[in-house]
Amino acid sequence: MEVDFKSIEGKSLQYYLLLFVLVVLVCAGAFSTYLMITQGIYLSGMTNRVPWGLQIVMAVFYIGLSAGSLVVSGLYGIFGKMEYKPFARMAAFMAMLFLIAGLLSIVTDQGRIDRVFVEPFSHFNVISMFSINPALYMGHVMICIIYLWALFKEKGLLTKVASVTVVLWALCVHTGTGAIFAFVPRELYNTALLPPSFVAAALSSGAALMIIVIVSLFKITKRHLDIGLVIWLGRLLAVFIVVAMYVILIENAHRYYQIESREATFYYLFGSYHGLLFWGGLIIVGSIIPASLLFKRKTGTSVPWIVFSSVLVVIGVMCERYLIVIPGQEHPPDLFPGMEVTSTVLAEGIVTYSMSFLELLQALSVFSLIGIMFILGLKYLPLLPTEARIYERSQMLKDLVPVSEKP
Amino acid sequence: MDRRDFIRTGGILLVGASSAYGLRMLAVSSSRAPSPGSLPTTRKWGMVIDLNKCSSDCNVCMDACRKENNVAIHGDERWDIHWIRKVKIKSKNLNNSGEKSVPLLCNHCEHPPCAQVCPVQATYKRHDGIVIVDHHRCIGCRYCIIACPYNARYFNYKENDDWPNKDFPKRSHGVAEACTFCAHLLDEGKQPACVEACQRINAGAIMVGDLNDPESDVSQIIANNPIKRIREDLGTEPKVYYVGL
Numbered sequence: 001m002e003v004d005f006k007s008i009e010g011k012s013l014q015y016y017l018l019l020f021v022l023v024v025l026v027c028a029g030a031f032s033t034y035l036m037i038t039q040g041i042y043l044s045g046m047t048n049r050v051p052w053g054l055q056i057v058m059a060v061f062y063i064g065l066s067a068g069s070l071v072v073s074g075l076y077g078i079f080g081k082m083e084y085k086p087f088a089r090m091a092a093f094m095a096m097l098f099l100i101a102g103l104l105s106i107v108t109d110q111g112r113i114d115r116v117f118v119e120p121f122s123h124f125n126v127i128s129m130f131s132i133n134p135a136l137y138m139g140h141v142m143i144c145i146i147y148l149w150a151l152f153k154e155k156g157l158l159t160k161v162a163s164v165t166v167v168l169w170a171l172c173v174h175t176g177t178g179a180i181f182a183f184v185p186r187e188l189y190n191t192a193l194l195p196p197s198f199v200a201a202a203l204s205s206g207a208a209l210m211i212i213v214i215v216s217l218f219k220i221t222k223r224h225l226d227i228g229l230v231i232w233l234g235r236l237l238a239v240f241i242v243v244a245m246y247v248i249l250i251e252n253a254h255r256y257y258q259i260e261s262r263e264a265t266f267y268y269l270f271g272s273y274h275g276l277l278f279w280g281g282l283i284i285v286g287s288i289i290p291a292s293l294l295f296k297r298k299t300g301t302s303v304p305w306i307v308f309s310s311v312l313v314v315i316g317v318m319c320e321r322y323l324i325v326i327p328g329q330e331h332p333p334d335l336f337p338g339m340e341v342t343s344t345v346l347a348e349g350i351v352t353y354s355m356s357f358l359e360l361l362q363a364l365s366v367f368s369l370i371g372i373m374f375i376l377g378l379k380y381l382p383l384l385p386t387e388a389r390i391y392e393r394s395q396m397l398k399d400l401v402p403v404s405e406k407p
Numbered sequence: 408m409d410r411r412d413f414i415r416t417g418g419i420l421l422v423g424a425s426s427a428y429g430l431r432m433l434a435v436s437s438s439r440a441p442s443p444g445s446l447p448t449t450r451k452w453g454m455v456i457d458l459n460k461c462s463s464d465c466n467v468c469m470d471a472c473r474k475e476n477n478v479a480i481h482g483d484e485r486w487d488i489h490w491i492r493k494v495k496i497k498s499k500n501l502n503n504s505g506e507k508s509v510p511l512l513c514n515h516c517e518h519p520p521c522a523q524v525c526p527v528q529a530t531y532k533r534h535d536g537i538v539i540v541d542h543h544r545c546i547g548c549r550y551c552i553i554a555c556p557y558n559a560r561y562f563n564y565k566e567n568d569d570w571p572n573k574d575f576p577k578r579s580h581g582v583a584e585a586c587t588f589c590a591h592l593l594d595e596g597k598q599p600a601c602v603e604a605c606q607r608i609n610a611g612a613i614m615v616g617d618l619n620d621p622e623s624d625v626s627q628i629i630a631n632n633p634i635k636r637i638r639e640d641l642g643t644e645p646k647v648y649y650v651g652l
Contacts, residue, residue, distance in 0.1 A: 040580035041547075042564035047485035051549035051562055111547015111562065111581030119527040119544050130526035130550045185520055185556045185641050333556050335511070335637055336496050342506060343495035345469075346558065347484050 003086045004386040008221055010379035019375060022368040029365015032358040033108050041111060044359040049347050050329045054355045055109035058363045061321040063102040063137065063177050064198065065314075067206030068213075069095030069144065070170040071236065077163025083229060086385035087214060088159075089151045092166070093383055094213065096144035097370040099137050099173075104366045106134065129180045136173045143169050152382065174199040181324055187264035188328035193251040198324070200244035205317035207237045208290075208310035215307050217384060226389035227303060234306040238294035241313060245287040248320070264331045267350065274327050277319045286316010326353050451536040451646070452588055453618035454602075455625045455634070456510055458651035460612035463495060463508035468613060471604035475589065477577040479567035488561040490586040491601055509652065510601075510613070513538060513559040513586035514637065514645030521551035521560060521585075530583070536618075536646060537590050545582040552583060556641055560585040588615065618646065 036043050046053045072091035075081040110116050125131045147162035149155075178198030181189040211233050218225040255265040268274055290309035299305035330351055335341075341348045377383060472478060472491045479488045491512040498504040519538045522530045529544040530551050540551075552560045566580045575591065578584055589599035598606070598615060605613045616625035628634070628650065635652040636645040 040563070040565045042486050042580075046549075046564070048488070048552070048561050048564075049485075049558070051552040106548075109548075111549070111583075112545065112579075115527075115544070115546045119529070119546050123528040123544060125526055125528045128524050128526045128550070130524060130548055134526075180550075184524065184554045185643075186553070189553075329553065333558060333638075335557060336509075337638075338499055339496040340499050341494050341496050345484075345492045345494075346487070346489055348494060348558070 003388075005089065005382035005384060006386050007380060007382050008378045008384065010375070015375065015379075019372065022371045022375075025361075025368035026365045026372065029362045029368070032361040032365075033113075035358060036362075037113055041109075043356060044362075045353055045355040046359075047347075047351070047353075049332070049351045050326065050353040052109075052325055052329060053353060054359050054363050055105045057322050057325045058366065059102045059105035059109070060177055060180075060198075060324065061205075061318055062098045062105065062366075063173065064202035064205050064317060064321065065209050066095040066098035066102070066140070067170060067174060067199075067202035068098075068210040069147075069206070070167050071203060071207045071233075072210060073147070073163035074167045075236075077160060078167060083226075083388070083390045086388040087210065088163070089148060089381075089383045090214070090217075091210060092144045092148045092151065093377055093381070094209075094374070095166070095170070096141050096148070097373055097377075099141050099144070100373075101366050101370045103134065103137050103141075104369065105363070108362055108366065129176060129183055133173075133176045133180060136169070136176050140166075140169050140173050171199065174202045177202075181328065186328050186333055187261045188255070188268055188331055191251055191255060193247060193254065194324070197244065197247040197251050200240065200247050201317050201320050204237060204240035204244045204313055207233060207240055208313035208317075211237065211310040212307055212314070214388075215303060217378075218388070221384060223384065224387040224389065227301075228390045229388055230303050230306055231301050234294050234300055234309070237306075237310065237313065238291050238300070241287050241291045241294070244317075245283065245291070248282070260334070260337070264334075267331050268323070268327045272330075272350075272352070274323060277323055281319030282316045282323065285312055286319060287313075290316070329353070448534050449619055451618045452515070452593060452615060453536070453625050453629075453646040453648065454512075454515075454588070455614045455616075455628045455648045455650065457612050457614075457628075458507055458509060458649060460610050461508055461510065462610065463493075463506070465608070465610065466493065467604040467608055468510060468601035469493065471600040472586070472589075474571050475575065475592075475600035476587070477567065477570055477572055477575055479563065479565070479569065479577075481565055486564040488563070488584065490561075490584075507652070509649070511557065511559065511637075512601075512647065513588075514557055514643070514647045515586075515588060517644030517646065518642065520554040520556065520643060524550045524554040526550065533590070535593075537588050537593075538585070539587050539590060540582070540584055542576075542578050542582045542584065547581040547583065549583060555585075556638055556643065557645075 044053055069091035072084050072087050075084040076088050107113060107116050120131060120134065143162065143166055147159070147166050150158035150162050175195040175198070178195030182191055182194035184190060211230060215225065215230060252265060252269060255261045256269070269278055290312040293299040293305055293309045330353060332348055332350065469489065469491055473480065476490060478490050481487055491510055493508055493510050495506050495508050497506045515536055515538045517536070519530070519532055522532055522538060526548060527544055527546055529541045529546070530538065531541070532538050547562070549562055552562055560583055562583050563578050563580045567577050570577050592599055593615070602613045602615050605611060614625055614628070616623040618626060620626060629648050632650045634648045634650055636648055639645070
């Protein structure tokens with residue numbers, strides 16, 4: 001099957017305007033990072049009780065989003081769905097960018113950025129999840145580059161091998177990211193279900209983002225996109241949402257059932273603003289509504305509704321990433337089970353994390369930087385196919401969309 | 408100078424500079440005398456805190472520690488550092504149980520989660536059991552603070568302007584730190600600052616000694632008293648033992 005790729009022109013006013021805004025945001029973030037390097041990261045909202053803030057939330061969110069490549073190359077490389085080949089370049093490129101964003105978020109979050117490029121290499125700790133994961137991320141970036149190169153050069157065998165490797169490697173990447181939290185002895189972190197739930201949420205957010213990007217890019221550049229492809233991805237997304245929701249609910253039911261983590265889980269599920277994020281953001285907005293829309297025949301076959309559901313999923317998973325990182329720190333470790341602390345010099349009880357403006361700028365700048373790389377990539381690399389269509393329609397698709405569209 | 412010459416000269420300069428730097432690093436590492444605790448030893452430091460002797464309104468251990476180790480206090484609860492801190496606890500269920508004042512510090516766990524997670528091996532356990540941070544290697548990722556189940560580790564969010572003890576280094580902003588059992592004093596055969604301060608006021612609530620020596624004071628107390636360690640269920644094997652907890 002031949003697919004033609006053509007980069008965008010990128011000479012419009014809107015293109016340059018977008019580029020300008022992104023560059024300004026990157027500069028603002030770079031300045032706030034400079035302030036933190038010189039004065040200390042007290043300028044962020046982090047404290048001794050909540051030492052990981054927005055940057056780590058964003059890092060795990062980005063890394064989860066990179067799973068979009070896993071979905072597409074899995075469909076194409078493992079399940080042999082050739083009609084998804086047109087999106088493979090885009091998926092590999094975006095995965096690479098999101099991993100770079102994840103790594104950048106982690107790097108700019110360190111107290112001593114000057115040592116980040118030396119010590120982790122000279123004193124690698126094989127049992128630290130924080131050593132293993134950056135190695136996995138960098139490996140993933142490399143594999144994505146090879147995959148992308150093989151796709152650009154139309155190397156048949158290498159593409160096949162790389163697409164399978166990307167899937168297996170990405171599975172390690174997402175499991176490892178979940179393990180950063182799961183392998184730590186804290187009430188709300190320490191659960192073996194965290195890595196699988198991370199993988200599940202990564203798949204749903206990755207697929208959702210793929211849908212949003214593909215549909216909007218094809219629409220903006222006025223290229224033909226077969227509605228069947230979007231419907232199929234939407235169906236897949238619906239399954240991912242249900243699986244993610246299932247694992248997350250089991251994870252919390254188990255935590256709540258255990259007496260030692262009951263109080264912490266109650267706080268997580270119903271206390272402070274977390275309850276709203278969990279039930280409102282993740283479960284209702286991020287899971288139940290999009291899954292129902294996607295499974296319903298009328299909305300599940302309409303592109304605007306599928307895109308709308310995808311946006312909800314991305315918002316829901318963002319809430320989930322916040323919920324992984326922050327409440328586990330805000331809730332104190334129980335040093336004296338059965339006792340209460342009545343007086344102290346350190347904030348021993350429940351604390352709240354509130355991000356600072358400079359921290360927000362830092363996070364925005366990382367996003368803007370990959371935004372710049374993305375729009376430059378669209379202009380200078382043959383990433384976008386001229387069209388994407390299905391040649392042989394399956395019975396399921398024929399049932400869903402009786403009248404097949406002609407390009 | 409043509410391009411080839413430029414590249415050649417540049418290359419020679421680069422190789423020269425880097426090898427000079429490398430040789431300097433070697434010289435530094437070989438001239439640094441190893442501290443006693445980093446050498447193989449049969450000793451294992453442990454601490455006993457007798458809560459019956461610890462008065463709830465006394466803070467001499469905290470003050471002495473702060474002064475000896477240049478522990479930063481910024482006047483803001485979010486960033487203040489406490490290598491040793493005191494908390495008051497009481498039972499949630501028994502109304503008539505009294506309040507206890509408990510000094511909390513790094514437990515120097517036999518299986519320290521902080522050292523396990525450190526991506527650059529900056530936190531490590533010495534041969535004598537003391538868990539310590541190499542502040543010249545720490546990248547400031549704060550994973551150790553996340554992993555410590557005792558809230559015993561802190562981060563230097565701000566530069567510490569106060570430097571009372573010029574014989575001991577202060578830490579730059581951007582690195583993690585925790586109690587060292589005053590390893591620098593133990594290595595010289597002296598007592599940690601908190602122990603010394605507690606003995607000075609004749610309370611003697613805190614004691615440090617060799618856990619591997621059955622005749623040591625700490626081993627004797629552990630053998631002859633009902634003792635508790637904090638969150639023993641986690642399996643970290645803390646080396647701070649409490650009497651009367």
